[in-house]
Amino acid sequence: MGGDHGPTVTLPAAVEFLERHAAYSVLLVGREPDLRAWLDRHLPRWQHTFSGRIDLLHADEIVAMDDPPAVALKNKRRSSMRLAIEAVQDGRADAAVSAGNTGALMAIARYVLKTLEGIDRPAIATALPNRTGGSTLMLDLGANVDCTAEHLLQFALMGCALVSALNEAAGESSGRAPTVGLLNVGEEVIKGNDTVRAAGELLRGSSLNFYGNVEGNDIFKGTTDVIVCDGFVGNVALKTSEGLAQMMGSFLKEEFMRSWSTKLVALIAQTVLRRFAKRVDHRRYNGAALLGLRGIVVKSHGSADAYAFRHALSRAADAASKGLNDKIAGALGTESGVLRV
Amino acid sequence: MGGDHGPTVTLPAAVEFLERHAAYSVLLVGREPDLRAWLDRHLPRWQHTFSGRIDLLHADEIVAMDDPPAVALKNKRRSSMRLAIEAVQDGRADAAVSAGNTGALMAIARYVLKTLEGIDRPAIATALPNRTGGSTLMLDLGANVDCTAEHLLQFALMGCALVSALNEAAGESSGRAPTVGLLNVGEEVIKGNDTVRAAGELLRGSSLNFYGNVEGNDIFKGTTDVIVCDGFVGNVALKTSEGLAQMMGSFLKEEFMRSWSTKLVALIAQTVLRRFAKRVDHRRYNGAALLGLRGIVVKSHGSADAYAFRHALSRAADAASKGLNDKIAGALGTESGVLRV
Numbered sequence: 007m008g009g010d011h012g013p014t015v016t017l018p019a020a021v022e023f024l025e026r027h028a029a030y031s032v033l034l035v036g037r038e039p040d041l042r043a044w045l046d047r048h049l050p051r052w053q054h055t056f057s058g059r060i061d062l063l064h065a066d067e068i069v070a071m072d073d074p075p076a077v078a079l080k081n082k083r084r085s086s087m088r089l090a091i092e093a094v095q096d097g098r099a100d101a102a103v104s105a106g107n108t109g110a111l112m113a114i115a116r117y118v119l120k121t122l123e124g125i126d127r128p129a130i131a132t133a134l135p136n137r138t139g140g141s142t143l144m145l146d147l148g149a150n151v152d153c154t155a156e157h158l159l160q161f162a163l164m165g166c167a168l169v170s171a172l173n174e175a176a177g178e179s180s181g182r183a184p185t186v187g188l189l190n191v192g193e194e195v196i197k198g199n200d201t202v203r204a205a206g207e208l209l210r211g212s213s214l215n216f217y218g219n220v221e222g223n224d225i226f227k228g229t230t231d232v233i234v235c236d237g238f239v240g241n242v243a244l245k246t247s248e249g250l251a252q253m254m255g256s257f258l259k260e261e262f263m264r265s266w267s268t269k270l271v272a273l274i275a276q277t278v279l280r281r282f283a284k285r286v287d288h289r290r291y292n293g294a295a296l297l298g299l300r301g302i303v304v305k306s307h308g309s310a311d312a313y314a315f316r317h318a319l320s321r322a323a324d325a326a327s328k329g330l331n332d333k334i335a336g337a338l339g340t341e342s343g344v345l346r347v
Numbered sequence: 348m349g350g351d352h353g354p355t356v357t358l359p360a361a362v363e364f365l366e367r368h369a370a371y372s373v374l375l376v377g378r379e380p381d382l383r384a385w386l387d388r389h390l391p392r393w394q395h396t397f398s399g400r401i402d403l404l405h406a407d408e409i410v411a412m413d414d415p416p417a418v419a420l421k422n423k424r425r426s427s428m429r430l431a432i433e434a435v436q437d438g439r440a441d442a443a444v445s446a447g448n449t450g451a452l453m454a455i456a457r458y459v460l461k462t463l464e465g466i467d468r469p470a471i472a473t474a475l476p477n478r479t480g481g482s483t484l485m486l487d488l489g490a491n492v493d494c495t496a497e498h499l500l501q502f503a504l505m506g507c508a509l510v511s512a513l514n515e516a517a518g519e520s521s522g523r524a525p526t527v528g529l530l531n532v533g534e535e536v537i538k539g540n541d542t543v544r545a546a547g548e549l550l551r552g553s554s555l556n557f558y559g560n561v562e563g564n565d566i567f568k569g570t571t572d573v574i575v576c577d578g579f580v581g582n583v584a585l586k587t588s589e590g591l592a593q594m595m596g597s598f599l600k601e602e603f604m605r606s607w608s609t610k611l612v613a614l615i616a617q618t619v620l621r622r623f624a625k626r627v628d629h630r631r632y633n634g635a636a637l638l639g640l641r642g643i644v645v646k647s648h649g650s651a652d653a654y655a656f657r658h659a660l661s662r663a664a665d666a667a668s669k670g671l672n673d674k675i676a677g678a679l680g681t682e683s684g685v686l687r688v
Contacts, residue, residue: 074537135594136594137593137594137597137598148532151532151538152540191492191578191579191582191583194413196415198492198579199492199493199579200493202579221582221586222583222584222585222586222587222588222590223586223587223589223590223593224590225587225590225591226590226593226594227590235583237532238532238539238543238580239580241532241562241563242530242532242562242576242583242584243563243583243584243587244563245563245564246563246564246566246567246584246587246588247563247588247591248563248564249563249564249565249566249567249568250566250567250591250592251595252478253477253567253568254592254627257623257626258623261619261620261622261623261626262619264619264622268618268619271615271616271618271619272619274612274616275612275615275616277609277612278602278603278605278612278613279602281602281605282598282599282602285602286595286598
């Protein structure tokens with residue numbers, strides 16, 4: 007029940023999620039009296055409407071957005087974040103979703119769930135829209151600021167397993183293995199630093215469908231299905247994109263709000279502008295998977311609203327119903343020779 | 348006379364530059380008969396119109412876009428790129444502008460011009476638009492894929508000197524030293540990798556107006572005047588931005604071109620849309636400075652058109668007329684204690 011807005015966002019999102027996905031139920035973890043009070047006030051008949059589909063789990067503490075991961079892990083063993091992840095670990099939940107402190111979420115998830123065989127470090131992965139109308143899965147987005155070539159290979163394996171799982175489930179499986187691009191400063195093999203060049207070698211030697219080096223603009227071109235990079239680079243690229251999209255959006259708005267005549271034009275163009283806004287709405291892409299754990303954990307943007315948070319819930323439900331972690335484990339088994347290089 | 352389009356772009360840009368800036372002249376370096384033929388064909392009276400303001404310098408060779416920097420440096424000593432930089436070195440030109448191979452340009456410029464006292468490695472810097480209506484100077488954008496903390500400090504010094512020089516000349520000097528942000532994955536001092544944390548220490552100990560860590564979205568927010576990062580991260584951030592801006596632009600166009608009715612709306616909205624397009628037109632920001640050399644070299648985007656290339660020429664002219672390199676050398680002198688840490 008974390009994030010910048012807490013239950014005022016996550017609870018409406020959970021309710022809408024339940025309304026749209028009849029097969030799922032939710033376990034709400036937080037201050038139980040508060041959760042119950044909200045439900046009673048906003049959905050007086052919730053126990054009837056969602057019969058058996060809403061469970062409450064009381065947590066005494068919360069992890070603050072600025073708690074250092076080590077503090078959250080060691081001193082807050084009864085936090086809502088910890089209990090939600092433990093619920094995944096003991097099978098009461100199929101996935102955990104949080105809008106809280108990313109570092110703490112990663113530390114707790116790693117400690118409680120452990121990593122999959124063959125994975126040194128979990129990675130944060132998210133799907134970004136691209137010009138083809140599809141999406142590009144990018145990882146790592148900030149879990150690991152220093153990576154070795156082997157880590158980048160592991161990220162590629164996990165990313166491909168995720169894309170395959172989602173495509174298969176969507177009936178879009180073309181039989182073609184997902185393509186992987188290695189984020190670099192140029193296409194040529196000799197480009198980049200030592201780590202990235204070594205990762206290129208490993209990827210070429212793997213059984214993955216490795217495209218080669220890609221550059222920043224390839225993310226939105228949709229050159230490959232998966233793009234791997236270290237968490238420092240991925241985090242900067244993601245946040246730079248958010249900043250640019252916001253700037254372009256506000257410039258567009260300013261131009262249409264400049265005078266009464268441009269406001270009239272905006273009125274005439276509103277259907278088109280709304281379609282455009284919907285298409286570039288980053289909220290539809292909310293929900294980054296923490297890949298490589300023995301359990302499904304999805305991180306929502308801290309500033310997510312209810313619409314965005316519902317998308318994160320849907321992503322978690324999708325990953326769980328499609329047996330994401332079994333698929334990743336299977337892919338890792340196939341590549342175990344490579345991983346032990 | 349390089350880049351993706353060669354003289355068909357650079358020559359019209361040079362002519363337009365001369366028309367707009369009466370105080371400047373140009374030295375065109377390339378295959379002299381070709382240059383002369385183009386001028387004779389398109390501006391039959393060029394020797395009269397631009398009396399004494401166009402000089403031609405013949406070069407036998409060109410550096411290809413895919414020449415490795417070492418090959419361009421060692422085997423192409425009569426290339427147009429080399430001769431243009433030598434013209435800066437021997438004082439025949441105040442600045443060199445090229446749309447050619449970035450790696451080769453950097454290698455040749457560094458070899459011919461040498462770096463300023465106190466600078467280990469030149470950096471590529473460019474101004475990006477931000478939401479305040481001003482711009483954010485960002486460096487390095489790809490010259491150095493591996494950087495030490497000391498390099499990042501040097502980039503900050505050079506970036507501030509450039510911003511100061513341009514502000515002073517524009518009469519916008521507020522007496523306030525430019526603010527510097529260190530690109531990182533979070534605002535807190537503990538964030539990032541060892542190099543970035545060490546750079547933070549150096550910057551805090553310097554006489555620069557250090558703001559602290561900034562994140563990717565701060566580039567377009569305009570949180571600071573200067574943002575420093577290593578060339579790998581900067582290159583990815585820049586190209587990611589280009590890719591996203593192109594995607595958003597094409598989505599907007601697609602929505603307005605969807606049907607006859609939306610096309611009609613586009614017609615009505617065209618003035619507003621054009622103002623928006625102009626505002627986000629990356630061509631106006633073309634021209635990245637190679638900072639830290641004993642001479643001014645500006646790199647244009649390889650795919651620049653004449654409009655964009657003219658902006659690169661203007662940037663070079665600006666930097667030269669404002670004594671950029673003296674300003675950088677002065678700033679380095681002030682900080683020499685810090686640089687020898």
